[in-house]
Amino acid sequence: MKVSVVGAAGYTGGELLRLVHAHPELDLVQAVSRRHAGRPVAEVHPNLHHLGLTFHPPQELAPVDTAFLALPSGASAELEAGVAELAGTIVDLSPDFRAGASSASGDVYRTGLPELYADELPGAERISVPGCMATAAILALAPLSKAGLVAGDVVVDARTGSSGSGAEPGPSSHHAERGNAFRVYKPAGHRHEKEIAAHAKVRARMTVTAVPSVRGAQVVCHVTPPEPVERRDVLRVLQREYRDRPFVRVVARSRGVHRLPDPQFLSGTNFVDVGCAVDEDGGRIVVVAALDNLVKGAAGGGVQSLNVARGLPEDAGLEFPGLHPA
Amino acid sequence: MKVSVVGAAGYTGGELLRLVHAHPELDLVQAVSRRHAGRPVAEVHPNLHHLGLTFHPPQELAPVDTAFLALPSGASAELEAGVAELAGTIVDLSPDFRAGASSASGDVYRTGLPELYADELPGAERISVPGCMATAAILALAPLSKAGLVAGDVVVDARTGSSGSGAEPGPSSHHAERGNAFRVYKPAGHRHEKEIAAHAKVRARMTVTAVPSVRGAQVVCHVTPPEPVERRDVLRVLQREYRDRPFVRVVARSRGVHRLPDPQFLSGTNFVDVGCAVDEDGGRIVVVAALDNLVKGAAGGGVQSLNVARGLPEDAGLEFPGLHPA
Amino acid sequence: MKVSVVGAAGYTGGELLRLVHAHPELDLVQAVSRRHAGRPVAEVHPNLHHLGLTFHPPQELAPVDTAFLALPSGASAELEAGVAELAGTIVDLSPDFRAGASSASGDVYRTGLPELYADELPGAERISVPGCMATAAILALAPLSKAGLVAGDVVVDARTGSSGSGAEPGPSSHHAERGNAFRVYKPAGHRHEKEIAAHAKVRARMTVTAVPSVRGAQVVCHVTPPEPVERRDVLRVLQREYRDRPFVRVVARSRGVHRLPDPQFLSGTNFVDVGCAVDEDGGRIVVVAALDNLVKGAAGGGVQSLNVARGLPEDAGLEFPGLHPA
Amino acid sequence: MKVSVVGAAGYTGGELLRLVHAHPELDLVQAVSRRHAGRPVAEVHPNLHHLGLTFHPPQELAPVDTAFLALPSGASAELEAGVAELAGTIVDLSPDFRAGASSASGDVYRTGLPELYADELPGAERISVPGCMATAAILALAPLSKAGLVAGDVVVDARTGSSGSGAEPGPSSHHAERGNAFRVYKPAGHRHEKEIAAHAKVRARMTVTAVPSVRGAQVVCHVTPPEPVERRDVLRVLQREYRDRPFVRVVARSRGVHRLPDPQFLSGTNFVDVGCAVDEDGGRIVVVAALDNLVKGAAGGGVQSLNVARGLPEDAGLEFPGLHPA
Amino acid sequence: MTVATTVQCPQCGGAVDVSDELMVAEIVICQHCSSELEVVTTDPVVLALAPEVEEDWGE
Amino acid sequence: MTVATTVQCPQCGGAVDVSDELMVAEIVICQHCSSELEVVTTDPVVLALAPEVEEDWGE
Numbered sequence A, B, C, D: 001m002k003v004s005v006v007g008a009a010g011y012t013g014g015e016l017l018r019l020v021h022a023h024p025e026l027d028l029v030q031a032v033s034r035r036h037a038g039r040p041v042a043e044v045h046p047n048l049h050h051l052g053l054t055f056h057p058p059q060e061l062a063p064v065d066t067a068f069l070a071l072p073s074g075a076s077a078e079l080e081a082g083v084a085e086l087a088g089t090i091v092d093l094s095p096d097f098r099a100g101a102s103s104a105s106g107d108v109y110r111t112g113l114p115e116l117y118a119d120e121l122p123g124a125e126r127i128s129v130p131g132c133m134a135t136a137a138i139l140a141l142a143p144l145s146k147a148g149l150v151a152g153d154v155v156v157d158a159r160t161g162s163s164g165s166g167a168e169p170g171p172s173s174h175h176a177e178r179g180n181a182f183r184v185y186k187p188a189g190h191r192h193e194k195e196i197a198a199h200a201k202v203r204a205r206m207t208v209t210a211v212p213s214v215r216g217a218q219v220v221c222h223v224t225p226p227e228p229v230e231r232r233d234v235l236r237v238l239q240r241e242y243r244d245r246p247f248v249r250v251v252a253r254s255r256g257v258h259r260l261p262d263p264q265f266l267s268g269t270n271f272v273d274v275g276c277a278v279d280e281d282g283g284r285i286v287v288v289a290a291l292d293n294l295v296k297g298a299a300g301g302g303v304q305s306l307n308v309a310r311g312l313p314e315d316a317g318l319e320f321p322g323l324h325p326a
Numbered sequence E, F: 001m002t003v004a005t006t007v008q009c010p011q012c013g014g015a016v017d018v019s020d021e022l023m024v025a026e027i028v029i030c031q032h033c034s035s036e037l038e039v040v041t042t043d044p045v046v047l048a049l050a051p052e053v054e055e056d057w058g059e
């Protein structure tokens, strides 16, 4: 299947290039960039040095089966109609088409989250991938919500690495400011709260901290159950929900150094790890979820959704298991 | 005033050496260590190279006005009676005498937290410093609690650097495991919950994550107010409470990169920074507090309390303001 | 081909498990550990959670085609004879058999460095992989040495991440000491100097610094040429040498942020990147090489060598290209 | 003494504010910034929150005894004449007046390096502080050079944290690129080579790597002695040279984890630590030096030089000893 | 892409793929070293190093 | 502490403070380089490098 990546010089765009290359059924036609058109891809993404790729300018976009859009909010909305003339399928990573919005061509965008919407994806030609922290929180909370374990609002404490805000430099991403930061930059009112409500059916009160890592998102969700619960009740709900989902691992060990989901082990992978603990009195459930914001939270989620949409093995191109030590 | 530091080869012990040296009224008599007795202090604490200090063995403890105990839990309780024979005043950093416990000599330990207990410290000869994350959470929550702004339980999301568990190596502090970790090692049931309840009069449901930093503790406290509030109501409560406290800074800027308390700027200082935000509907208060676990959360808190106990300027020896960039 | 990994709970052992799993021709029979026998592999290597593996005790070692030894120096030498009774081929990562030493069974160990010894590896049943920093320095220097570009001794400035010393905790790997360290722990006399001399035919004067990273080794080699040279002369030597080597990339860009080899982009990969610069007067060549110490510098080098020894595609199981951003 | 800081919103400017505040004889008149004029200093330098300072615009510069210029290269040269009308003494941190250049007013700038030029500084009204890596290398090499221990060129391997390039964001300082980088950005031809030659009388062949730290510069100097030497010969040369210099510590321990100079322990301090090792055959001396680029390498060096120039205690305002753990 | 030939980069000796529709004065970029190469002649293809603007990639 | 004299460390040349109650064969440690020094004579004070056990401080 011929594919192109628009916004290929960005961080999620670079991940798409990597994943497409590893994918047995996808062939890259173009890596599109305005600013780097004509330059080697390796100047921007040194990991892809050996592939010998060159960026193409947007004006020269060639016809493909699928176009991935890895563009900032607003730019996707702007370019979508033009891309749709050249690509049968569009997978968009931006927020622009997330709430079930329609394509310029009239098709409704399906939500690129196979764990919740596996039934709606087969055949889809417009796919919109949810936000990275939202994906973590939704996959942590949706099973509990469905199982009736959530009473009232949920506190979602989210931590994000610096790649979460993309490749564009700025004062707050300057290394000397960011390198050791625990910057609570969004203590309240994050827009992912709405996505979480829409997909997990819970009201999330979110606080986001920029932490000293490049990749990775982790959410710690504090849930009040309607009545006291035990840890194993919650674990069972998670296990049952995700038994057959290739990319959700329930991680809640009672031995070893690493017991709950930690994003450090997920860099480069499409996994989301989910685990939990419960207060001694059963009065609070703590659900922890972690993922790589650029993979499961963006590019990988897009490829996985395309796999499901086109009837390919769900994990095609997404086999990398991550590293330890990390 | 002649002082000695017992446990001087540990992390809080090393900070005591540094602070005592900077203090105009304190003179170090001995830096005590079992394992390093007879060796230069600089072999363990390279920052103190120029002081030319040597560790002394515990058996040779000399009489002093004040002994600081920077020992693991249990060791303080064990050694206290012996130390009391040689030192009129004891400042203990361990958990052993925290809940208003009594000295072997019968005196009650006072809580080394001048922000709450300034009246009880003058003249004190037994001082016990609260835990580091507890100190941050208490100073974040006590004013709200007093002002009637806390309804129900509080979720306390705490993050701690690796120095928080002391100088003893182990599998979970091994750099290759810990360097990039977001390890939720205590999702529920942390013992600081009790200290918070005792001093701030709120029930805290705490979750602690080991994060990739050496120094620093940060707590993000999620408080449900009895009725909707605005950010400025909360800020006023904090400002009023801490107006005259030299070491609590209310930090909640509406401009700039760094708006809420971040431990990166507190390394080496005795400050605790406290700030807040409120959800748009007024339904949740987020209070953020940060400090250096080894200073305000331990050694500095001890020196500050001793200053108050002996009628010295509260900030004597504690003037270092921290660094930017950090 | 059936393989087992002895020392599978260690860092290079964990990498072997990952690479064997990704390899189309290798099947894991046992992951062997003394201390973790009977426990899930994921307790130690959380990245492999989904594989559901369990450690086996050394006494129960089963017959295999190939055994990988990922053991500390000394332990390989001790266990080798016993392993040889159960495994036709042994790939050893330790220093024990590096200098062309003989197996207990009499076979000479071949050097597991296909870039230099591709001819000697086919059919090999005893393979010993060179040290990680040595591998980087050898691949940086051997082409220059062969081309007559090296006059006199070479200064090799090496930097290593914390995984380089394995999974065993100790005072110098304690996160609070190591997290921000630039610890020149071996300013002179490193044992890799001998390996470099043996394989690259140059005298290396090495200095090693432990730097704040988990994975990665980087060497900066300062070479005095017999007469002034230009950068392109040196680049051509490198290009010619490595044109057909799948895992050596010549990286010396004249544009972009990342121009010379940086280990951050090599985590998890089997690449070694090599690049160079030359002083304006042509009087010094600076060759920079970088690799992942656990992969190309150990486990990956072993798998690559086994591939060559058994006539498999050289890069089988070693396709992961690394990440950007990292 | 009344002082102002021009360029006070930058990194060395912020350090000047901190050091001036800690100084018993200096009083800050103005913190000058173009972009932040009228805004609180704490918005930029959160560590100084409690000082309640506000930035002043350059046009309102008030008369002072001494003006510190913490401006980019070029800007100092441009503004110097204007500043000289309002300030009797100028201390410049930029490269603009380094090579013994003259002020617009005709005075020659003296080199702000009291370790080498203590005799030339008393009474000085124009002081130019050498570059940060240059300072480290000069103090490492000058004593050896004087003692006749240097034959031929010296290889200087320098490592620098991200604050070394100032507060201005850009693609190479973007956290996601820089956070884990070992970026050999200047393999050859660094301009500090000239400063080293001028002050230490050796030809330095320098290579600079941007490493994952915010503060700190470390140089590893590889020196070929005219004939074989022993470590203690070199150590004595260093000890003799620096016996009475308050800010140079000779650090070369034979025990403990931290044996040679490491910048991690120097953050915020005015120390430069210098140590050495020698190859077994006596054929190479390795001198290691470390400092905080923003303090001893800039702001602190400026304050120290002003102290000497005005007959104040050399260490006034510069007493902070640094932290362990760091 | 119609890749006809591989020529050597005059800067680093790396292989540079060139199309057979190449024209004189066209700029080709070496994938190995990022050098900008100017096409001097096309039959045979001869590349020369194009004048380079030194970027500030400093620290 | 009764510090009487300062002698030079035979290893690094750093100043080593020695008490006047020093005895032959006693071990003194240099603050500068951590060397263990053995007192050879006391009047004048002469120090010699004590045999050192090489620690494993590797990586």
Ligand SMILES: NC(=O)c1ccc[n+]([C@@H]2O[C@H](COP(=O)([O-])OP(=O)(O)OC[C@H]3O[C@@H](n4cnc5c(N)ncnc54)[C@H](OP(=O)(O)O)[C@@H]3O)[C@@H](O)[C@H]2O)c1
Pocket (backbone or CB within 6 Å): A006, A007, A008, A009, A010, A011, A012, A013, A032, A033, A034, A035, A036, A070, A071, A072, A073, A075, A093, A094, A095, A130, A131, A132, A163, A164, A165, A166, A167, A168, A293, A294, A297, A298
């Ligand atoms: N980063 C994450 O963790 C993450 C996670 C989930 C979702 N997302 C979403 O994914 C999208 C891409 O994020 P990213 O982090 O990859 O961003 P990025 O690194 O900033 O890259 C965006 C790329 O888009 C191109 N671009 C920018 N403005 C454009 C415009 N107006 N028209 C056309 N092209 C434009 C730019 O490339 P050229 O200038 O070279 O053309 C740039 O490289 C965003 O919508 C983001 O919200 C990101």
Ligand SMILES: NC(=O)c1ccc[n+]([C@@H]2O[C@H](COP(=O)([O-])OP(=O)(O)OC[C@H]3O[C@@H](n4cnc5c(N)ncnc54)[C@H](OP(=O)(O)O)[C@@H]3O)[C@@H](O)[C@H]2O)c1
Pocket (backbone or CB within 6 Å): B006, B007, B008, B009, B010, B011, B012, B013, B032, B033, B034, B035, B036, B070, B071, B072, B073, B075, B093, B094, B095, B130, B131, B132, B163, B164, B165, B166, B167, B168, B293, B294, B297, B298
């Ligand atoms: N680290 C923090 O952030 C922090 C914050 C607040 C409170 N605290 C409390 O402060 C105390 C000290 O903590 P730390 O982090 O400084 O610990 P540490 O780094 O482990 O140091 C403790 C020191 O105590 C000595 N020691 C250990 N066991 C002993 C025993 N049984 N008898 C006598 N001496 C013994 C050891 O020195 P020798 O073997 O050399 O004698 C060791 O260096 C603890 O109680 C801790 O809970 C720590």
Ligand SMILES: NC(=O)c1ccc[n+]([C@@H]2O[C@H](COP(=O)([O-])OP(=O)(O)OC[C@H]3O[C@@H](n4cnc5c(N)ncnc54)[C@H](OP(=O)(O)O)[C@@H]3O)[C@@H](O)[C@H]2O)c1
Pocket (backbone or CB within 6 Å): C006, C007, C008, C009, C010, C011, C012, C013, C032, C033, C034, C035, C036, C070, C071, C072, C073, C075, C093, C094, C095, C130, C131, C132, C163, C164, C165, C166, C167, C168, C293, C294, C297, C298
């Ligand atoms: N780390 C690197 O970057 C690197 C690079 C190149 C080469 N190497 C070499 O590779 C080898 C392994 O290094 P590593 O870093 O993976 O070490 P490691 O993490 O310390 O692991 C070694 C494993 O060997 C087992 N082991 C230890 N002592 C043993 C003994 N006496 N008998 C049997 N098993 C024993 C241990 O597992 P159990 O206790 O569970 O049995 C341990 O997990 C070393 O020889 C090293 O020099 C390492």
Ligand SMILES: NC(=O)c1ccc[n+]([C@@H]2O[C@H](COP(=O)([O-])OP(=O)(O)OC[C@H]3O[C@@H](n4cnc5c(N)ncnc54)[C@H](OP(=O)(O)O)[C@@H]3O)[C@@H](O)[C@H]2O)c1
Pocket (backbone or CB within 6 Å): D006, D007, D008, D009, D010, D011, D012, D013, D032, D033, D034, D035, D036, D070, D071, D072, D073, D075, D093, D094, D095, D130, D131, D132, D163, D164, D165, D166, D167, D168, D293, D294, D297, D298
């Ligand atoms: N960073 C180091 O480690 C280091 C070490 C040694 C020496 N130095 C030297 O010290 C000087 C300052 O370095 P830095 O790192 O502090 O730089 P910086 O963080 O970039 O700050 C420079 C400040 O100068 C002001 N400025 C910039 N351009 C100006 C202009 N054209 N006219 C007037 N003001 C201007 C800016 O403030 P406003 O826009 O707010 O006015 C800016 O905050 C440089 O010359 C540098 O080479 C730096």
Ligand SMILES: [Zn+2]
Pocket (backbone or CB within 6 Å): E009, E010, E011, E012, E013, E014, E030, E031, E032, E033, E034, E035
């Ligand atoms: Zn080239």
Ligand SMILES: [Zn+2]
Pocket (backbone or CB within 6 Å): F009, F010, F011, F012, F013, F014, F030, F031, F032, F033, F034, F035
């Ligand atoms: Zn000495």
